[in-house]
Amino acid sequence: MTGAFPEPPPSYGPPPSYGAPPPYPPPQPGPESAPYPPPQPGAYPGAPQPGAYPGYPGSPQQGPYPGAPQAGGNGRKAVVAVVSVVAVVAVLCVAGIVGVVWYTTKHDDGGSSGAGGQDIAGLIDYRTTHPDWLERDHKPSGEKIQYPMVPAAGGPHHPVWMRCAGDVYTEPVDEGNAVHSLEHGAVWITYRPGLAAGEVEKLAKKVRNQDFMLMSPYVGQSSAISLQAWGYQLRVESAGDSRVDAFIKAYRETATMEAGVPCSNGVTSSDASAEPTATG
Template identity: 40%
Template sequence: MTQPHDPHHDPRQQGPQQPPPQQPHQGHGPPQAGPPPGYGPQPGYGPPQPPQPGYGPQPGHAGGPPGGYPPPPKKSSAGLVIGIVAGALVLVLLVAGGGLWFYVSSRGGSGGEVTTFENLSADHVEPGETVSYDMFPPAGGPHYPTWQNCGVYTEPLRAELAVHSLEHGAVWITYDPSMAPDDVAVLESLYTSGDYLVISPMEGLPAPVVASAWGSQLTLDDPADPALTDYLREYVQGPATPEPGAPCSGGISESEAEVGLLIEDGTIATTGA
């Protein structure tokens, strides 16, 4: 073993040196996994392909620089232990009569609670029909034949359109309309042209920020919580997406109030992907 160099040490003033004792090798196991890779829109409607680093504009969207999210901060070993213990506490419930299974698990580290839903219907309903969803905001279920275009909105959106966007792999980030403008700007900065994100205000949320993907939902108190970017990496075009790679443009760009007028005029398409 090489010893640190001491400029005041003279080896000639000592007797023969004995070789240092051999230390047993202490392996450290396989290297820890790095940050999750990026994600990208999947072509076509088949099964999702393995995620590729980064992602680019989706078909039909105006081109823009590739999006992405900053890597999450490193977590301490104590935080990891807490996360493992919290993740092991899983509560499974069955909603009576609805046939809807879901479980709630706590994320360790930065916080945030993710609820996962299964057996969600993807049926189409007539434009103008109001769907009674089993969760709020909706994270999947029946929806209109056309979808809400991905992007940033300053007015509430019609849920039946946004849910169709979730079916195509988008994450719908909703926030309390009373949120401070600086906090809203933090959420809006997550969107880059071509991303599968819908961002809009919504009244009556269970938390200041709620991010919904098809079959899952994250609630947060802080829009800058790194758990949000972790969630986006995992659930944008995630494994539960029914139609990965289907478009998130070429649909409806109007707010909820404006959509009501389009329905009255009969100008919303009655068929769609």
């Protein structure tokens, strides 16, 4: 043992200084480190071609060229198509309703039912009560025809008609010719001889210049005034009765049994044997 205290460790001196490591030189561009060029569209087999999908280089964008589809274009076209279809359907529905209304006013036997006048007070509807009185046979001109209603409102008649183009006759006319006028759709107004001149003039104003209208005095009728259409009759006592206009409105032309046949031509003489200008 060499003393009371241990000997200090040997001193090796300061650590050697090696210095900072030299910097590494930056990599120099070379064939192996050159950046790769981006792939070009269509540069290799199977590569997507320009315009193959939206967003790819060369793909068309919406709207940048003439004729290109615009955003929302298909939606607007669909709306226009739907609106057009709805409009067409609406027009067809309206046309169908009008057609049904028109058709239902026609009578099964070829004439109009004149349904618009059924609510006229005092209306006589021979089409319903006595259809057998309304035969449409032609009788020889000049032959006297017996009618079950006075004046006649339909039935057998002569081959020609009284002209009913707004004609006001001041003398009685041949009944067989007048009934033929009714077959064409005319309204025949008759009045009892001796009716006040003012009343006659009121009636005449409803007839003049009105196609499918005629009037004449009639000997032997029970009422002051009587209105006839084919299969319908109304008797009143005054030309100012509102039912006169209602009857004319309801049955002039609409009560025809020969739609489209005119009231022009015909005979204008009260003589039933007069030479006719037309037949039908």
